[in-house]
Every structure is written in structure tokens, then in C-alpha cells.
Amino acid sequence: MRITEINTIFADRYLFVEVKTDAGITGLGESGAWAFLEASAEAVNTFKRYLIGEDPLRIEHHWQYLYRCYHFRGAAIMGALSAIDIALWDIAGKSFNVPVYQLLGGKCRETARVYYHVFGETREELIQGCLDAKAGGFTAVGHLTPFLDEPRERPYFKTHRAKIADAIESVAEYRDAVGDDVDLCIEIHRQLSPAEAIALGRGIEEFHPFFYEDPVRPDNIDAMAEVARAISIPIATGERLHTIEEFEMLLSRGGARYVRPDVCLAGGISQSKKIAAIAEAHGAQVVPHNPLSPVSTAACIQLAACIPNFALQEYPTGEDLPPKSGIVRSSLTIEDGFIIVPDAPGIGIELMPDAAERYPYKAREYVTRLHKDGSVFDQ
Structure with missing residues (x-):
């Protein structure tokens, strides 16, 4: 062949x-x-x-x-x-x-737990997203920011006190909304300095988030490790890392308890399996990053099926996503917040022949959010 x-x-x-x-x-x-x-x-x-x-x-x-x-x-x-x-x-x-998982050692599990994406420009919208996830049978919600999904065109400013206090109050309300039946995966989108990340992390510890994702920019592994040492919430990070060496350095410095390799960015299935093995040796678990299409989800599930230290799978949802039936033919099914590991050959998914015509390409807008003072603000 x-x-x-x-x-x-x-x-x-x-x-x-x-x-x-x-x-x-x-x-x-x-x-x-x-x-x-x-x-x-x-x-x-x-x-x-x-x-x-x-x-x-x-x-x-x-x-x-x-x-x-x-x-x-x-x-x-x-x-x-x-x-x-x-x-x-x-x-x-x-x-x-x-x-594919059969070629990588076979199944370690029959299903893969997923978390539901929650979006909102107001706290009320985010709380409603949490409630919708719970009503839909999901046991975890993610992409859940305490800082709101505000438009990038809107300049940012809050005092330190307001920024941290409002974020703590948001997480408290998310927990009140869903009780103990749903895990909260708190997403910071790299918006904080190490000092701010520690202050917020300590402030939300009582609400027991599943993890605290990307509190600071991942460029400096030592800064991530500094935050991890100062709080009791597990850090999740890794979506911007590309190599097994970067993940090894992150883990050896104590920078994460959950690693987030992107199967479509960190070297495919081949390297993601190696990243999972490195994490296993460090006692860390894997939460594959997946903000992409059902093809990415299908590849992630092959990984989730065959590694012993899989924890949770990101499952993108949102009104702006095309119907899965329109872009792919998929063997994936979801029940009560778990994807059933498929038995179809390969990754178990096919692109619809007319996908490109039905869904013309939409390049992402290049908009970087600014602070009120005109400087760049991470979001």
C-alpha cells in the first residue's frame, strides 16, 4: 500500500x-x-x-x-x-x-467522560449554561470562566479587588447552581499574573473546582509551577505545548496535575500517547484539549480509550458550531455525559463529501483585546 x-x-x-x-x-x-x-x-x-x-x-x-x-x-x-x-x-x-485504540494496546475503558462547554457574556448566562449541562446529563462543565466571555473589542479595566472578588463570587454562584452533582473546570484563559492567580486560586479553593486551567501564560513553566505550589486546586495546562519535551519539563517542575495535549497540535495520536505515558510516570492525568471539529473529538476518544490515566474529555458545544450531521458521518454517541468508545475501524469518522461547500471556510478574526490604558490584555 x-x-x-x-x-x-x-x-x-x-x-x-x-x-x-x-x-x-x-x-x-x-x-x-x-x-x-x-x-x-x-x-x-x-x-x-x-x-x-x-x-x-x-x-x-x-x-x-x-x-x-x-x-x-x-x-x-x-x-x-x-x-x-x-x-x-x-x-x-x-x-x-x-x-485505532486496538493498535495502541486496546481499550482501558468502555466510555469517556466529557465536559460541556459553557459560554456567556453575563454571569446569568454562564449559570444557565451550567444548569443546561446538568439537565442534559453532563457531570462536568468547562470552558467556564469567572471573568465572562466579553467581546474582545471592549477595553478591559477592573481594580485588583473587584477583579478577584467578582471572580470568586462567580465561582461560588456556579457551585450553588449545580451543587455537588457537576464538576467545575475553571478556565482562566491566561488572564492573570502569578500573584493574581494565587489570590484567586486561594479564594475559590472552598468550591473544589475539578481543575484551574491556564491561570497564567504557559510560556514560563516556572511561573505555572509557582502558582501550583501556592494553591491546593490542581492546575491544568498544555494546550499550547507542542512537544513531549515541553510536557516533560512542565511535569518535572510540578507545573500541572492535569495535562492538556491537543491531539491536533501536539504531534497527533503518536505523540499524545507518549505525552500520556510521561504524565503517568509523574502521577498526572490527561484531559485532551479539543476546541475543534468532531474529527478532533474522534481522534481524542481513540487516545482516551487506550491510556490508563485519562480523566476527562473536552466536548465542544455552542450555537455557532455546524451540525455534526452536516460536516461528518460519525460513530460517536454520547449518553449521560459519557461518549461510548466506538468499535468502528480507524478513528470512526468520515468527512461529508460536500462539507466544504455546505460550510464555507470562515477565517478567525484577528482581534486582540486591549486594556483601558491601550496595552494588550490576555483573553
Whole structure:
């Protein structure tokens, strides 16, 4: 079997990669390069100069060949490599007529617990999102910010006292709304300094969040570890990290108890399995990052199925998302807040032939939020 064709497909806000073979098997992957998908597509076009004509089942060799050839890294490149890796695993599963997880050691679990995305520009909207999740049978909510999902065009300003006190009050109300039946995954979106992150973390400890995600920018692992040492809530981070070495440094410094590799950014299924093993050695658990399409979800579930230290899966929901039936054919089903691990070959999902036509590509707007004083504010 040989690779004959590699195509990039833009649909809605996503970049998909199809790898075709002379055996009639097509593999599907997705890039998680977020706002840099056009650059990621060009990286795929560069990689296919090597891949056309190669055996698709030499997955690890191809990964190493592409990653180590020209020495340079970054989100666009790693998103492209991740998409190709997922597609090659999809081909492998279909070739042997088994799910990908069966090629990676088999199932560790029958279902994967997921958390529901909650959005809102007001506290009332976020509380209602928590209640909707509970009513829908979900036992965890995430993407749950104590700072509101305010428009990036709106300049930001609050005093330190108001910023921390309002955030603590928000988390208290989220907990009151759902009681002990729903876990709260508190998302900070890198908005705080280490000092602010410690103050807020200590202030919400009594509400027992499942985790405290990205309280500070992840560029400085030591700063994340400083926050982790000062509070009792587990830190979750890793969605911006690209390599197994970065995750090893994060964990060895005590910077996280939950790691968040993005299967579509951190090297695909191949490297995400290795990241999970590194986390296992450190006693940490895995919460795969997944703000993308159902293709990403399908790849994440293959990982969740075969690792012993899986904790929770991000499950994107929102009114702006296209219907899953319109963009993919999927073998995934969800019951009571758990995705049933599928038994379909490969990653268990197919792109609809007309997905790109039905959902024209929408490039993400490039809007960085500013502070009232005109400086850049992280959101």
C-alpha cells in the first residue's frame, strides 16, 4: 500500500487533511493550528513532497522523518504534522479493520467522560449554561470562566479587588447552581499574573473546582509551577505545548496535575500517547484539549480509550458550531455525559463529501483585546 494523494480541505473554521492510498483507503485528520490554518495547510503541502509514494503504515518513521528534517517547529508546522499523523492512524485502523485504540494496546475503558462547554457574556448566562449541562446529563462543565466571555473589542479595566472578588463570587454562584452533582473546570484563559492567580486560586479553593486551567501564560513553566505550589486546586495546562519535551519539563517542575495535549497540535495520536505515558510516570492525568471539529473529538476518544490515566474529555458545544450531521458521518454517541468508545475501524469518522461547500471556510478574526490604558490584555 502506498500514499497516492494528500488534500487539504477548509470547512467552517476547520482544516482537514485527507490522505489517500492505492488500496482505496482514505485517512482523515485535522490541524489544530487555530488562527494559522492557512499556514498549516502550506506545511501539509511541503510534507507531501516526501509522503507521496510512501507506505502509510510506517507511521512513527514518517513522524520522525518530517519532524527532524529541517529542524524548525511551531504551531502551523505541528498542526500539519498532527493532521497527517491522525490520518495515517486512520488508514492503519481501516487497513486492519480495527479501531485505532486496538493498535495502541486496546481499550482501558468502555466510555469517556466529557465536559460541556459553557459560554456567556453575563454571569446569568454562564449559570444557565451550567444548569443546561446538568439537565442534559453532563457531570462536568468547562470552558467556564469567572471573568465572562466579553467581546474582545471592549477595553478591559477592573481594580485588583473587584477583579478577584467578582471572580470568586462567580465561582461560588456556579457551585450553588449545580451543587455537588457537576464538576467545575475553571478556565482562566491566561488572564492573570502569578500573584493574581494565587489570590484567586486561594479564594475559590472552598468550591473544589475539578481543575484551574491556564491561570497564567504557559510560556514560563516556572511561573505555572509557582502558582501550583501556592494553591491546593490542581492546575491544568498544555494546550499550547507542542512537544513531549515541553510536557516533560512542565511535569518535572510540578507545573500541572492535569495535562492538556491537543491531539491536533501536539504531534497527533503518536505523540499524545507518549505525552500520556510521561504524565503517568509523574502521577498526572490527561484531559485532551479539543476546541475543534468532531474529527478532533474522534481522534481524542481513540487516545482516551487506550491510556490508563485519562480523566476527562473536552466536548465542544455552542450555537455557532455546524451540525455534526452536516460536516461528518460519525460513530460517536454520547449518553449521560459519557461518549461510548466506538468499535468502528480507524478513528470512526468520515468527512461529508460536500462539507466544504455546505460550510464555507470562515477565517478567525484577528482581534486582540486591549486594556483601558491601550496595552494588550490576555483573553
